[in-house]
Amino acid sequence: MLTDAEVLTVPDLPAALAELAAPVPATVCAGGTDLVPRLRRGEVVTGRVLLCRRLEELGRIDADGGSLRIGAAVTYRRIAESALLTEALPVLRDLSAHLANPRVRNRGTIGGHLCAARSRYDVLTLLAALDARAHVASVRGTRVVPVADVVLAERRTVLAPDELLVDVEIPVVPAAHEVGFERVGTSQGPIVNVAAWARPERTTLVVGAVGARPITLEVADPRDTDDVAGRVRAAALSDEPGLASPWYRAQVAPTLAVRLLGRLRPAGRAG
Numbered sequence: 001m002l003t004d005a006e007v008l009t010v011p012d013l014p015a016a017l018a019e020l021a022a023p024v025p026a027t028v029c030a031g032g033t034d035l036v037p038r039l040r041r042g043e044v045v046t047g048r049v050l051l052c053r054r055l056e057e058l059g060r061i062d063a064d065g066g067s068l069r070i071g072a073a074v075t076y077r078r079i080a081e082s083a084l085l086t087e088a089l090p091v092l093r094d095l096s097a098h099l100a101n102p103r104v105r106n107r108g109t110i111g112g113h114l115c116a117a118r119s120r121y122d123v124l125t126l127l128a129a130l131d132a133r134a135h136v137a138s139v140r141g142t143r144v145v146p147v148a149d150v151v152l153a154e155r156r157t158v159l160a161p162d163e164l165l166v167d168v169e170i171p172v173v174p175a176a177h178e179v180g181f182e183r184v185g186t187s188q189g190p191i192v193n194v195a196a197w198a199r200p201e202r203t204t205l206v207v208g209a210v211g212a213r214p215i216t217l218e219v220a221d222p223r224d225t226d227d228v229a230g231r232v233r234a235a236a237l238s239d240e241p242g243l244a245s246p247w248y249r250a251q252v253a254p255t256l257a258v259r260l261l262g263r264l265r266p267a268g269r270a271g
Helices: 012-018 033-042 076-081 084-088 090-097 103-105 110-117 123-129 223-237 246-263
Strands: 006-009 027-029 048-051 061-064 067-071 133-138 140-144 151-153 164-171 176-186 189-200 203-208 215-219
Touching: 012 048, 012 133, 027 033, 027 176, 061 084, 061 090, 061 110, 061 189, 067 084, 067 110, 076 090, 076 103, 084 090, 090 123, 090 176, 110 123, 110 164, 123 176, 123 189, 123 203, 176 246, 203 223, 223 246
Parallel strands: 006 048, 027 048
Antiparallel strands: 061 067, 067 164, 133 140, 133 164, 176 189, 189 203, 203 215
16 A cells, blocks of 8 residues: 555454544545555645455445445445346446446445545446435534535545445436436546436536536426526536636536437327
């Protein structure tokens, strides 16, 4: 890991939470695809690194009533190969199967994706559109945070230093609904991405990579393309840095959004 920090391994979730509650702060590491390069560059300075990749509680993929639960240490490769997610949420399976490069897919985790708090990521946008929730734990107890609210700013999340992201809960999408995702980007990440959950009565549209946090828009009539394009263009005109200028993002984002909404046809919607 090329750091002088003490590297900690623990047998289970309670032990991990105890280490995070210790007087000396610890930095959590799962896949390490984001953290390890930052440690090497000196961007992160820490005295202790807590390895959580092999914790059983963070490695589960299962169905829980009307929701899917994906552990924070589950890699993109496991998501792509999961029979449960292939059937229940193919849009997430497909995105994970083609994300970044094989090294990132083999080691990168869904929890690390959220906790890295980067605007240049794709999965956050899709999870926000799906009304996903993050389950967070500490020795003080547990709480649930909407995924759309996990990131406060670039490289900053709502998690306290003693808290650990345990898993992500995603509502099961009814058969009559449709979910989609589109992006324009480079090998470094998305320039703009959009995700939508289309229901018969309404559609949730999320625009990502235009700022540290995804922007959620509720769309009453996806057929009103002028309204959709105008609202998305305004959302994309952020002054926050990205892989392209705000002007370019504002040109691309409306086209992506209108195209995505045009191909989603939930059962029961008029027209």
